[in-house]
Amino acid sequence: MYIANPDRYKKMEYRRSGNSGLMLPVVSLGLWQNFGDHSSYENMKEMVLTAFDHGITHFDLANNYGPQNGAAEKNFGRILQEDLLPYRDELIISTKAGYEMWLGPYGNWGSRKSLLASLDQSLKRMGLDYVDIFYHHRMDPNTPLEETMGALAQAVRSGKALYVGLSNYDGPTLEKAAEILTDLNVPFVINQNRYSILDRSIEKNGLQEMTNALQKGLITFSPLAKGQLTNRYLNGIPADSRIRTDGRFLHESDLPQAKVEELRKLNDLAASRGEDLSVMALRWVLDKSGTTSVLIGASKPEQILKNLQVLDSKPLTKQELEQIDKIAHRIHEIEAAHA
Numbered sequence: 001m002y003i004a005n006p007d008r009y010k011k012m013e014y015r016r017s018g019n020s021g022l023m024l025p026v027v028s029l030g031l032w033q034n035f036g037d038h039s040s041y042e043n044m045k046e047m048v049l050t051a052f053d054h055g056i057t058h059f060d061l062a063n064n065y066g067p068q069n070g071a072a073e074k075n076f077g078r079i080l081q082e083d084l085l086p087y088r089d090e091l092i093i094s095t096k097a098g099y100e101m102w103l104g105p106y107g108n109w110g111s112r113k114s115l116l117a118s119l120d121q122s123l124k125r126m127g128l129d130y131v132d133i134f135y136h137h138r139m140d141p142n143t144p145l146e147e148t149m150g151a152l153a154q155a156v157r158s159g160k161a162l163y164v165g166l167s168n169y170d171g172p173t174l175e176k177a178a179e180i181l182t183d184l185n186v187p188f189v190i191n192q193n194r195y196s197i198l199d200r201s202i203e204k205n206g207l208q209e210m211t212n213a214l215q216k217g218l219i220t221f222s223p224l225a226k227g228q229l230t231n232r233y234l235n236g237i238p239a240d241s242r243i244r245t246d247g248r249f250l251h252e253s254d255l256p257q258a259k260v261e262e263l264r265k266l267n268d269l270a271a272s273r274g275e276d277l278s279v280m281a282l283r284w285v286l287d288k289s290g291t292t293s294v295l296i297g298a299s300k301p302e303q304i305l306k307n308l309q310v311l312d313s314k315p316l317t318k319q320e321l322e323q324i325d326k327i328a329h330r331i332h333e334i335e336a337a338h339a
């Protein structure tokens with residue numbers, strides 16, 4: 001029988017999600033990759049328990065995480081049943097709906113029909129009565145915002161979600177959605193968006209500014225740029241890496257030699273701080289105003305332990321931030337030239 005590490009809360013830092021009552025660990029674990037049907041169940045279980053043993057109380061899922069769609073929720077549900085359910089009140093479990101999940105017009109986007117059916121399916125797969133956070137996964141240009149927000153409100157009123165979140169929204173849409181959710185008295189507490197040294201979209205589309213203005217939380221996904229901001233690809237492409245094992249969301253062509261050379265410079269900078277590139281990349285996001293938590297992925301428990309070293313890392317200096325910006329700028333130029 002699993003017994004959680006009694007010291008699990010000694011080191012982790014918890015930040016408040018905006019001005020809500022919800023505290024999240026600064027490092028959260030996402031189950032998008034490596035929790036599907038083709039992955040080792042023992043490895044995924046070890047990753048989840050390693051995370052929890054070190055104070056990572058937040059696990060992020062979505063209806064379609066797999067492959068197959070739903071597999072990550074099913075596998076996480078098994079881990080809950082076998083080991084973690086006695087600790088349910090120490091866990092923040094999130095799921096989402098909004099990307100294609102099942103066939104036909106109701107398995108996608110943001111209708112009331114789709115969101116509420118999807119939440120019921122997610123709860124069933126995980127064997128839960130409620131999730132802590134239910135997200136709309138992406139903006140839907142064709143469904144009235146009032147309908148989508150109304151479905152989130154219903155999820156909370158029915159007791160199937162404690163809080164709601166929005167993912168991949170931009171600043172202006174977030175502002176409108178937040179107004180509707182406030183009118184409906186819904187505890188909307190968090191935004192989930194991509195943010196890393198290599199992807200600054202939220203600085204440009206108003207999301208970061210609006211999140212701060214509205215005093216909402218921000219959990220940032222792919223803070224390691226799916227593995228590019230680690231030592232993973234500095235000397236070739238390992239056989240067990242995401243590029244080789246999955247190949248859907250990160251490709252060899254994303255890493256031309258000139259870009260790898262710039263990534264090496266980032267790695268050297270991290271080394272001069274006495275840390276790994278992944279740790280510096282996480283510190284960079286955590287130092288940004290309004291960040292509540294970095295949402296990492298992993299393929300091995302050791303990666304989670306390595307990334308937790310961010311808890312010991314010092315804030316980046318002005319000079320280091322400038323150096324990072326210069327390298328990131330050169331990387332964007334290289335990416336644009338290869339696009």
Ligand SMILES: NC(=O)c1ccc[n+]([C@@H]2O[C@H](COP(=O)([O-])OP(=O)(O)OC[C@H]3O[C@@H](n4cnc5c(N)ncnc54)[C@H](OP(=O)(O)O)[C@@H]3O)[C@@H](O)[C@H]2O)c1
Nearest residue numbers: 030031032221222223224225226227230241242296297299
């Ligand atoms: N809302 C959305 O639309 C959305 C979209 C994408 C992701 N997300 C969420 O964000 C989570 C994280 O996304 P992500 O997996 O792209 O995040 P990421 O943290 O940028 O990338 C994780 C990958 O980096 C590599 N890695 C991690 N730590 C490492 C270390 N210490 N040393 C070497 N390599 C390391 C691993 O790659 P290898 O597998 O190659 O070892 C790992 O799978 C997802 O699970 C999901 O919950 C949300």
